[in-house]
Amino acid sequence: METAAMLVAAGIECGFVTDPALVGSYGDVPAIVIAQKTRVIPASEAVSMTEKAARALLARDIRQIFFKYCATFDSTDQGNIGPVADLLMQLTGAEYTAFCPASPALRRTVYNGHLFLGTELISDSPKRHDPLTPMTDPDLVRVLQRQTRAKVGLLAHALVSAGAEAAGRAIAEAAARGIRYFITDAIYDRDLDTLAALTCDWKLMTGNATIVQHYPDIWRARGLIGATRRPPCLRAVGGGGVVLAGSCAERTLEQLAEFEKSHPVLRIDLLNAGDVAATVGDALDWARPRLHRGPVGFATSGAPEAVKMAQERYGREGAAQLAEAILGRLAVSLRSVGVRRFVVAGGETSGAIVEHLGIRRLRVGPYGGPGIGTAVTEDEDPVALCLKSGKLGPVDLFATTLDVMLDPGRAN
Numbered sequence: 001m002e003t004a005a006m007l008v009a010a011g012i013e014c015g016f017v018t019d020p021a022l023v024g025s026y027g028d029v030p031a032i033v034i035a036q037k038t039r040v041i042p043a044s045e046a047v048s049m050t051e052k053a054a055r056a057l058l059a060r061d062i063r064q065i066f067f068k069y070c071a072t073f074d075s076t077d078q079g080n081i082g083p084v085a086d087l088l089m090q091l092t093g094a095e096y097t098a099f100c101p102a103s104p105a106l107r108r109t110v111y112n113g114h115l116f117l118g119t120e121l122i123s124d125s126p127k128r129h130d131p132l133t134p135m136t137d138p139d140l141v142r143v144l145q146r147q148t149r150a151k152v153g154l155l156a157h158a159l160v161s162a163g164a165e166a167a168g169r170a171i172a173e174a175a176a177r178g179i180r181y182f183i184t185d186a187i188y189d190r191d192l193d194t195l196a197a198l199t200c201d202w203k204l205m206t207g208n209a210t211i212v213q214h215y216p217d218i219w220r221a222r223g224l225i226g227a228t229r230r231p232p233c234l235r236a237v238g239g240g241g242v243v244l245a246g247s248c249a250e251r252t253l254e255q256l257a258e259f260e261k262s263h264p265v266l267r268i269d270l271l272n273a274g275d276v277a278a279t280v281g282d283a284l285d286w287a288r289p290r291l292h293r294g295p296v297g298f299a300t301s302g303a304p305e306a307v308k309m310a311q312e313r314y315g316r317e318g319a320a321q322l323a324e325a326i327l328g329r330l331a332v333s334l335r336s337v338g339v340r341r342f343v344v345a346g347g348e349t350s351g352a353i354v355e356h357l358g359i360r361r362l363r364v365g366p367y368g369g370p371g372i373g374t375a376v377t378e379d380e381d382p383v384a385l386c387l388k389s390g391k392l393g394p395v396d397l398f399a400t401t402l403d404v405m406l407d408p409g410r411a412n
């Protein structure tokens with residue numbers, strides 16, 4: 001959703017679906033995002049879901065497929081970045097592609113193939129405690145190589161600094177020696193300019209949303225899209241407002257603490273929540289008398305020790321599935337009692353809630369800052385969603401976003 005929001009902010013009409021079957025519901029739009037929850041499912045399932053999505057796009061005579069993943073390269077040795085890239089190479093007929101997770105503005109940089117969060121290697125950062133994709137190896141060439149049979153190499157910073165032409169020549173030479181995948185160093189925003197210029201015409205490119213953000217100026221300069229349009233703001237949505245948090249990231253915990261200063265928050269302890277139906281029922285009973293007074297929050301989020309205990313009880317995937325089932329079913333129950341504004345913390349959690357709510361197509365609003373996407377359903381009784389990356393967003397995001405949903409025009 002963040003990727004779509006960046007395009008919308010650049011004045012580009014961008015479709016957004018979670019179901020590839022709906023790609024055909026758009027006319028001649030310059031871009032379509034297909035958002036699927038494929039990050040940590042078994043690789044074979046991620047590949048088959050991505051194949052459906054890619055085929056739906058390729059049926060439209062497109063210039064490029066962009067495979068978006070997290071700036072922290074969230075994945076495990078079993079996948080899914082490597083296996084999905086392998087599939088997309090085959091479907092697009094690309095000879096090689098690059099991997100550019102960097103987000104210099106957020107100080108997520110790649111140097112000599114090593115991923116840093118600020119001054120720390122990712123393996124020394126809180127990402128080593130991620131509930132699903134603990135990142136314990138900072139060397140992305142090595143990380144990706146464990147996920148694919150294709151030969152992985154590095155586009156080193158000296159080559160990126162030398163400009164798109166020199167980098168392109170170096171890649172072509174390395175490709176002639178059999179290297180198919182290039183982890184790209186990127187430290188500064190100007191590196192993304194170079195990499196965008198280099199990859200703009202490739203059939204397949206992969207990375208974080210940050211590099212997509214650099215394409216519209218190039219498209220426009222080449223006359224591929226028309227003049228800038230002021231992005232339309234989203235419809236106002238009334239009804240109850242809630243925060244649903246499944247992210248256990250430090251930033252989410254801070255945002256919850258801030259929201260809790262002025263709003264009720266129900267903390268759901270997974271150790272006492274094995275019965276999903278009963279937990280959801282109790283949470284709804286807790287919410288009903290409070291909701292008419294203003295937004296409320298629900299969180300399964302916990303600090304690393306709490307996550308560890310839940311995972312010891314239910315297993316890594318089991319704990320995640322339990323939290324996602326609770327928050328997803330709660331979202332459905334909350335909608336049935338009049339909630340229409342949802343702020344969701346966590347990428348996986350967002351996917352689970354969108355799936356439970358049965359949302360397949362959304363109108364995405366203009367970019368609202370790193371890690372945040374906001375959208376509204378297109379039906380007569382709309383639901384507004386803000387989906388937030390666990391690690392990102394200002395501390396007061398929850399209350400301010402629920403408020404802006406009531407009148408998005410005011411925020412512009």
Ligand SMILES: Nc1ncnc2c1ncn2[C@@H]1O[C@H](COP(=O)(O)OP(=O)(O)O)[C@@H](O)[C@H]1O
Nearest residue numbers: 131247249300307310320323346347348349390
């Ligand atoms: N208390 C908990 N213990 C273990 N896992 C949890 C707990 N609460 C939530 N989870 C799971 O942790 C994962 C967090 O991932 P995600 O929602 O993507 O957040 P983030 O954006 O911080 O990575 C989700 O699958 C969520 O269901």
Ligand SMILES: O=C(O)[C@@H](O)C(=O)COP(=O)(O)O
Nearest residue numbers: 069070071346347348389390
């Ligand atoms: O790069 C990012 O942080 C986001 O693009 C993203 O993917 C966030 O995923 P979560 O960390 O699971 O929220």
